[in-house]
Amino acid sequence: MPRVKADSPVLIELPPEPTDRYEKRARRRGARFVAGLDEAGRGPLAGPVVAAAVVFEGRPPKGLDDSKKLAAQERERLFELILDRGHVSVAVASRARIDRMNILRASLWAMARALDGLPCRPDHVLVDGRDLPPGLTCPGEAIIGGDGLSVSIAAASIVAKVTRDRLMGRLGLAFPDYGFEKHMGYGTPFHQEALRRHGPCPHHRRSFAPVRMRLEPGIEEDEAARLL
Numbered sequence: 001m002p003r004v005k006a007d008s009p010v011l012i013e014l015p016p017e018p019t020d021r022y023e024k025r026a027r028r029r030g031a032r033f034v035a036g037l038d039e040a041g042r043g044p045l046a047g048p049v050v051a052a053a054v055v056f057e058g059r060p061p062k063g064l065d066d067s068k069k070l071a072a073q074e075r076e077r078l079f080e081l082i083l084d085r086g087h088v089s090v091a092v093a094s095r096a097r098i099d100r101m102n103i104l105r106a107s108l109w110a111m112a113r114a115l116d117g118l119p120c121r122p123d124h125v126l127v128d129g130r131d132l133p134p135g136l137t138c139p140g141e142a143i144i145g146g147d148g149l150s151v152s153i154a155a156a157s158i159v160a161k162v163t164r165d166r167l168m169g170r171l172g173l174a175f176p177d178y179g180f181e182k183h184m185g186y187g188t189p190f191h192q193e194a195l196r197r198h199g200p201c202p203h204h205r206r207s208f209a210p211v212r213m214r215l216e217p218g219i220e221e222d223e224a225a226r227l228l
Contacts (some may be wrong), residue, residue, distance in 0.1 A: 001110030002075050007141070016148070017148075018065060018148060018149055018153070019149070019151060021144070021150075022137040022146075023150065023152055026124035031122075031123035032123050033055050033057075034055065034124045034125075034126065035054065035124070035125045035152065036053070036151070036153035036154070036156040037053050037054075037114065037115065037125055037126065037133070037153065038127070038156040039107045039110060039142075040161040041160075041184075044187070044205075045186070045187050045208050046095070046203045046204045046211075047203055048092045048095060048167065049093045049098060049107050049165065050090060050092050050093075050110065050161075051110035051111040051113065052157075052160040053089045053117070053118050053156060054155040055087040055118060055152070056087075057086075057087070060086070060152070061082060064078060065076060066157055067147065067161035068147075069156070071108055076162060078158050079162040082158060082159055083159075087223075089117030090117070090174045091110045092110060093109055093207055094204050095202075095204070097109070099206045102207065103207075108131060109134075110135070111133035112133040112134055115133065124140070124141075125139070126152055127140060128146035128153045129142055129201055130142050134164045171185075177194055177198050185203075195211065199214055
């Protein structure tokens, strides 16, 4: 059944909330531990990509959703509940790894590391997107838009987003000229102007075109990466 905004004079259909139907289906097939897996930070020009894996044995917190749909305060609240009620693991792929492997492969690498870090061994994995991480030792499903469909993936998206935002806040303190704590490394007009004025810092992704074009003339991308 579609959700409807109850306090509106006009019936407005709302996007569906994540449910546990994917988790229940996996359990009916014999799985005990069903892991949700997601990442944050593929698109930014700077900073790492962060992956998170979450397994709920009991009832997940209410209000889980795609992290992009939630206000920062709500993400922080749910983050603490997820840590309290679930098994959680986080992995980070650095800027250097992203430049060396490319963003897709680095993201999948971080997802695989997050799975390996769980205190329980998953019997089934639910992944947001089109691709499964390499080396899975159990069945896996890639679900497009999974962070808005599965409670486990939604939880992983929140953990990954909150963790990465906190990391970018620290980078903002270390490199105040770039405002990382405000835009989280995305290519906003402010960030683009800071790149133009100051050039890339050590945490900018050299393999991304808007950063590559700001490298000092005569320094090749690979050489610049070795200098950092």
